[in-house]
Amino acid sequence: MSGQPKYYFISLVLLLAVTLGACRKWLPEDLDYLSPKAGYTQKVFNPVLGRTTVYSRVFNTDNSTTPLSFRIVNVRLKSTGEITHDLEKMVPVWVWKKAYTGDEKSVAEIDAKRTQENHPVWEIREKSGDFILWNTADSTMLRQMPDPGYLFDVVVTNSGGTNTYKDISLAPMWQLPYSPAKDINPLTGQPMTEKYVNDTNQTVLIYNHPSVSNMIGDSTELPIINDSVRVLFRKTGNGSSVSFKFLNKDSVLMDPALFTKTQPLDSLIHGFNAKRSATAIRYDVAYPIPVVNFPTRWTTSDGSQANVSFAFDRKGFGGRTIRATLNFQFAIYQKGDWDVIFFFASDTPRFRDE
Known part of the structure; x- marks a missing residue:
């Protein structure tokens, strides 16, 4: 008789296990959980x-x-x-x-x-x-x-x-079809301006700028700095192309061939059917530019922008070779025929040797 309680206890445990197993699908813990703190x-x-x-x-x-x-x-x-x-x-x-x-x-x-x-x-x-x-x-x-x-x-x-x-x-901000877009007010879509607090209280337009090194003005012989070169984006049609153009200080188109050390045309941007004329370098491209946010040899290290570079060599005083460069990182989000224009507003670069 002394062993009966023991066997009775074991039987009860087995019965509970079978019962719970049969009813497991009805237990609350088998329902999905949706946290009130999510x-x-x-x-x-x-x-x-x-x-x-x-x-x-x-x-x-x-x-x-x-x-x-x-x-x-x-x-x-x-x-x-x-x-x-x-x-x-x-x-x-x-x-x-x-x-x-x-x-x-x-x-x-x-x-x-x-x-x-x-x-x-x-x-x-x-x-x-x-x-x-x-x-x-x-x-x-x-x-x-x-x-x-x-x-x-x-x-x-x-x-x-x-x-x-x-x-x-x-609450979306105004459409900015390209980047950088310092020249567009994101709240109005109008040209971005800035007021100088000086004697004239002049209001001036804001521009995008490239990175420039080792360039001097042909007439002033002063260094051409980043802020003195303006980058202008202009949509001219509804195709699928991008063209690079250069304007001198008088707003006259320059020959891209002046930038003699620019990388080969098939290495400048991920574009096709490259054509260089006396006024532009043009490519057929897929939009947006870049087409995905993915680093390639055509882009910045994070893949978010295309990365183009234009260069030329000239002899400085003493016969030293000087490599002048213009670099620009950008993106264009809206399909079209776009011009990316570099305007040397302060002075035209000196390409000739000293």
Whole structure:
């Protein structure tokens, strides 16, 4: 009899194990978990229109069971609270099917690696909660600053429940089709100006500038510094090309052949069908430039901008060879026929020997 309680206890444990195993699917711990502390770490977004901008890892799951499902609801104007469907507008965007390497030999080869799809201008990734503003969303489609923009809510669900995150703000800045864009006011789209506090109280335009070294003015014999060379972006058509041009101090086009030590044309930029004339160097290109944010021999080290360099040699006093260079890093986000113009506003460079 003394052993019966022991056997009874073992039998009870076995019975409980079988019962729990049979009912395990009904236990609360088998449901997905949605943490009440999960949420967005960023709730105010001010992307620049005309550029594909991805906001990744902005949602903290706080150990919630994944995958989660995300959707945008209740989009309204921040100024009035009026419901709007602006963020649902569809735009054509490039989506990559194969990886871009920087070794492609034509625009057609690049385009064969990507396809066009229609996406909402402001899109939420359904499984991660990341936000994307697509580059084809321009200033005609969305309200932009100084307008206060939009408020919206995000509903997040899994089988464990639903959370709603309210009053997320989107207030885009004006479309800037290229970078750097110091010459454009991001709040108005108008030319950027600056007022000098001096005797005349003069207001002057702001310009983009390249990096210049070892150049002197032909007439002044003074060093040509970065700020005295202006970079102008001009869209001349709706094709798919980029041209580099040079203006002397009198706004006359210079022959690019003067820059005798510029790298070979097929190494200057990832473009094709290079043509050098007496007034420009022109390429067929795929847009945007660069086509992806990926470092290649054509770009800056982080892959965000194209990197071009123009150079020439001249003999200085004493017969010493001087290498003069002009370097510029840039991006163009809007497809078209673009001119990138270097204007030597203070003085024309001296190309001749001393």
